[in-house]
Amino acid sequence: MTWACETCPKRFGTYHALTQHARALGHSARQYDCRSCEFTFPNNEERRCHEAEEHSYCTECNRGFQNANNLRMHLHSRKHQGANLKCPFCKIGFTSATGLAHHLEQGSCRVATGLDRDKVYAAVRAKDPDGVLSKKLIGWHGSATYEATSSAWNGDAWECYLCHKCFNTINGLNNHLSSPFHQRALYHCPNRNRCGRDFKTLAAVMNHLESESCGFSRFEAVQNTVSNVVSGDRLLTFG
Secondary structure, three states: OOEEOOOOOOEEOOHHHHHHHHHHHOOOOOOEEOOOOOOEEOOHHHHHHHHHHHHOEEOOOOEEOOOHHHHHHHHOOHHHHOOOEEOOOOOOEEOOHHHHHHHHHOOOOOOOOOOOHHHHHHHHHHHOOOOOOEOOOOOOOOOOOOOOOHHHEOOOOEEOOOOOOEEOOHHHHHHHHHOHHHOOOOEEOOOOOOOOOEEOOHHHHHHHHHOOOOOOOOHHHHHHHHHHHHOOOOOOOOO
16 A cells, blocks of 8 residues: 655655655645544545445445445445336336346336246347356246136135145235246356356346355346347347
8 A cells, every 4th residue: 555645646655654745845644534443545445445345334325334245235226326227118227137137027017018937038048049047948838827726725725736835815826826936947047167056037046146146247247138138139148
């Protein structure tokens, strides 16, 4: 670390040398103090990096966090990121690739009303011929469909015959059956050697990658990847 004079371009190897220089010439030795420890820094950017890395502190918001993961989630929130990811159909903005993928897979887009998990998977597969993100499912022709009947009532609750989970209403059971819970995994983490986890939805694998929990890709790179899925002709990449 070097210490910069606020008045002239000179830099010094120690803070003591800087203060001697400043006193001798009447220059300013103003520094930037860490708000959590005794360290000082020659400029605000170095202080900001230190406070984030060592103290999980957001300088812009003047707010500390319990751990680095909580700070990362805060920095990836709407407050810092804005709603930069736009649905290509209805133009609603999202702060994360997870939110946009969920919007499309759930058929929530008021313009592209026919979209669902299977159609999103088909779009991903078309741009991912090497199976970096999507699984190569030989013989897969779409998700299985299930619907509860009166026989699902076991005398106390509505019971799923696949996993035996019970629900208070038949609608609750049918919502469970129509969810991806009992469907095949369509995606895997691209970090095949160190992670290799499977996921049933694009939103789930995007959430895994955006969390940076397996260290494969940065948050911003994941956002670029989901943008490639919904627009343009580029194949999927991470980086």
